[in-house]
Structures are given as structure tokens and as C-alpha cells.
Amino acid sequence: MDILSLIGSSFLTVLTPSTLLMLIVGVGVGIVFGAIPGLSASMAIALFLPMTFSMDVTNGICTLVALYVGGVSGGLVSAILLKMPGTSGSVATTFDGYPMAQKGQAGRAIGIAVISSFTGGMASFLVLMFVAPQLANVALKFSAVEYFAVIVFAIMMVFSLAGRSVLKGIIAAILGLMVSTVGVSPVDGVLRFTFGTTELLNGFSILPTLIGLFAVTELFGLAEQKHKMGTEKIIELTKVKGFGFSFREFWEHKFTFLRSFLIGLGIGILPGIGDTASNMVSYSVAKTTSKHPEEFGHGAVDGIIAPECANNSSIGGALIPLLSLGIPGDGVTAIILGGFMIHGLTPGPLLFTTNRELVYSIFAALIVCNFIMLALEYFGMRGFVKMLRIPKHILLPVIILMCMVGAFAANNRVFDVKTIVLFGLLGYVMKRLDVPVAPFVLSFVLGTLLETNLRRGIMLTQGSFTAFFTRPIAAAFLIAAVAALLFSLIKTYRNYKKGTQ
């Protein structure tokens, strides 16, 4: 089947009534989770994952990506109307979105943000559609040695770029790798750290672990700040014509769109940082390069376009390494990876040969979801604003109960329900101690893959480590990983020296 007919049939697949309905529900629920501060796209996906068990694989995975698209986009609602970012990807949207809303232009601010999200998302999905298959073709030639190098690079990048503390980032990454070594070892099947329990034979499952880290941690966070609940003031939504943003205005800001899209895409591809960093970087670049930087912080249009275009553009970027290499870049894509595994699939280059139709259906679903997001946020914004008024002290316990069910349903065992409390507590302690969670998540998810490829690579090279540095692709990734580590250590050391003077 040639590419064009494959793309055509993929659109036909996702436009069937049942799939389309799942996409609409997915995007809608995602927007609600993104809009309500404290809830996130990761939580929405973790929560809905068990509900996809009974669906066929295309519907199941497409629902997850719909939640992802809605979840990232939904953050703009509360960022503009509450001055509280619904997700970490919308932090910078508050800087100009809220001041514009305060001036009585809430409708226009939301319109600009929605159009920016749509544009950033659409451009990145098109890049994903054309780049991922090419990258997968290259990755098909990868042996265990190259895979090992790519994974090392991914883990190094997380703690080099993600957190404020490199040392704590390294500690989080080591802890994640340690947790991943529990259970039967890859290659030779030796039992490790199971302490005689049968529940730990297969180690800690991805889904309950991530539910614990993302959802239960949030419950403890809400509990410690419960006196602040219900004190937020929501700005009234004003009526505007269309999106309150004309095509002429769009064209005037074309360079901001282009720059933000490229920043979002680039940062999305890098492991561990995603939309959390892309919206901030994009905002800061837009401000620095603007002819009117003094307008930023007072409701500048560029100040809304830059973060919203970049955070949605990161979705396509983050999906490139997940689909073509099987390597998730952040927590959300790690849960989506879990979703693939539950449906018996392993993302990576082979998926492009064995399940080509599914891959292209995901591409088509992303594009359709982007249109659904645009329509839902245009026609249903008042409904989403009402959702912001749902008391969190009722909503979050209901979500936690659903999470318990989700954890149980993953393997039909109560042990996984206990796991969510363990990792929820760990996540909360890490948050209190300023230890970044992203390196833990990525190392935990990639740990088994890292060890499997290391040991297979060593078997392939007859016990020689030097071969890891003589193969060009592996060497390039390993050198880049070492450079990233050295760069962050030097930066840390300079800061340390400055602090001592």
C-alpha cells in the first residue's frame, strides 16, 4: 500500500463513528483534566488506560492520544481565567493571558491561545507524520549496542536539562533504575530483590507506579494545602466574534508562530523536559526578540502565542522518539508506552512494519483530535469554565478511587493497588525534598530496556566494551551523553564556586 492510500485509509478508520466518538470524549476529558489545576494529562491517561482494555487496539491507543492532546491544550483555560496554570505546560500562558483577561478581553485571550495551540499541534503532527517513519527506517538498522547508547543518552539528557538540581536529578535517575531491577532479570532470568514474594516476580508494573507518582502524590499535595481550596477567583468569559483573532493578526505574528513551533518541537523531541520547559523557553525567546518587550506581562498577544504554540508543538516532538525508537520522552509518553504494552505492542521501528496501519491511524487521530480540540474549545468553553467550579475536595478522591480500580485492572491483582500508595508516598517525599520526578520516571521505564540492550550488546561484541565506542551511531550518542553530563557538572561546579565566594 502506498503512503497516500495508507494515509487515506487511516483517516477513514479514525472517522468511523465509534472511533470518532472516543476521540471526542478523549479530547473533552483531556481538556477538563488539563484545565483543572492539580489534574493533568498524565493522570487522565493513567485513569482511562484500563477502560481501553476492552477496546480494539486502534480505538484504545487513539483514545490515549486524544486525552494527551486535550490535556496539554486544556491548561490554557485556567491559566487565563484563574491565573493558575492547569498544567505545567501552561505556566507562561498566565503571564500575558491573565492580564489580557483582566482588561475585559478574556474571550480574545482564550481565542488567541486556542488558535496558537491548534497551529503548534497541527504543524508538529505533520512533522511527526513525515519524520517518524524515516527515523524508524534508520532505527531498524540499530543493534542492541546502538539502542543501549540511545537510552543512556535519553537518561543523561533528563537530569542534565530537566531539573534545577543536577545531583538530585542523578539520584532520582539512579533510584528509578534501582526500582526497575526488581524482579526477574532480563537475558538470564535470575530473581533479584524479590525477597521471596511472588508479587515482585515481574517487578513493579509501569501503570500502578506512574499512577502513584502522578495521582496519589497530587492527593497529598492537595491535603497539605487544603485551606487554600475554593479561594480562586474565576474571571468572567467575555463574548467575542469568532476567536477574537483575525487572519490578518495571525499573519502579523507568523514569525512568533514559526519560532514557537520549532522550539516546542525541538524541546519535545529531547527526553524529559517536554511542554513544561518549551512554553517557558518559547515565552522568554519571544520576549527577548520582540520589538516591544515592555508590553510583555501586560497582555501581549505574542506572550500568549509563544507558550501555547510551543506546548502543543511539543506533543508531536515527544511522540517522535516514542513511536520510532520506543523511547518515551516524559511521563505522559511513558504512560502511553504502557498503553501500547498492555495491548501487546512494543513501540519502535518494528511497529512501522508490523502495524503500519495502526501507526498511521495514530497520526490521523492526532490531526482529527486537533480539530476536535479547536471545535470543543470554541463551542464548549463555557462548559469547561463551569468545570473549574467543581470542588476539588470531591473531585480528587473520586479520581483516586478510579486510580485504584485502574491499578487493579492492569494485572487483576490487589498488590498493584498497594503499589500506588507506595509510589504516591515516594513521589510526595521527592516533591517535598525538591528531587525531580522526571528522571525517576524515565529511568524506571527505560531501566529494563537499558539492561537488556547492554547485556545483549555485550554478547554481540563477545564481551568487549570498546565496540560500544567504535560503532559510529553508538559512539555519537555515548559521546553526546557524556558531553551533556560534563556540561551540567561543570555548570553545577561553577555555581558551587560562585556560592562559596
Next chain:
Amino acid sequence: MRQKKWNIKNKEDFFLGLIFAAFGVCYLLESIRLPDKGIDALGAGFLPEILGGLAILCGGILAVVSVKGRANEISEISMAEEKVTESETQEEETNWKAVGLSLVLLLAAVFSIEYVGFVIVGALYLFFQILILSPGKDKKIWIYAVIAVGVSIAVYLLFKYAFHIMLPNGLLKNIM
């Protein structure tokens, strides 16, 4: 000026470093027992031994740096002051009672769900968790109770009939 007095964040980092290093020691001792060589040249103990060693090293470095009172500088100098202030503010405002009660409630729920069943445990968990989290003194107990029982039954039925996932029945196994 040299700062001799520890601030809270440094103490936290110091103990975090020590605990992580101690955890590394236990992990390493357990790793050493694993077979050195398997069907490959490395064996199942290779990666864990490296990780244990790295944990001791990194935990040790963090503890040492914190003793010198520079943990925040290591984190990021520019944010150091801001973070300490933020942490102090958090310290004042943290509702430890609600956190502790939520943890106890969660533990009670997950350890009893197998024996008591999802519907009962779910309803009790929801009711008490909403009660713990609800701000102010005006608690709408009857509404919370209706929500707790309604949601718990609805979730059970949804998973049983729509997604074909059987949740633990526990005490109600003869009824449901």
C-alpha cells in the same frame, strides 16, 4: 560571609544524602549475592552493583555538600534564596494532619479492599477522604455520603458490565 548555621533545606539534603547512601549500601550488599556471570559476560549482578556504588557515591556527595551549607547553591544559586523562603512559607502552611490522615486512610483502604470488597471500601474511603479534604467547618455530611455510596456503586457496575473487569467483592460476594 560564611554561613555557619544550617538552614532547613540543607538539613533536608544532608539526611536525604545519608539515607540514599545507606539505601545504596543495603542494595549493594544484596546485589553482591547475585551471580556474577550468567550466559553473558556481565551477569544479573552487574548493573545492580554499579547502581549501588553510584547511590553511595551520590548520596555521600549530597550529604557532604549539605554539611558545608551549600546544597542550595548546588541546586541553583539564583533560586536559592527564593526556594528557602518558599520552603519556609510551605512549612508554615503545610497541613500535616490532613496529609497523615489521607495516608492512613489510603493504607486502610488498599489493605482491606481484598477482604471487605470494592463497593464498601470505596464508599468508606470516598466519604472520609472528602471529609478530610473539605475546607472550612461547614461540612455537608449527607451530600458526601450520597456521593461516596453512589460513585462507589457506579464505578463497580461500570467496570463489571462495560469493561468486563471484576473488582474484589469481599463481604458482598454472595450479593454481587
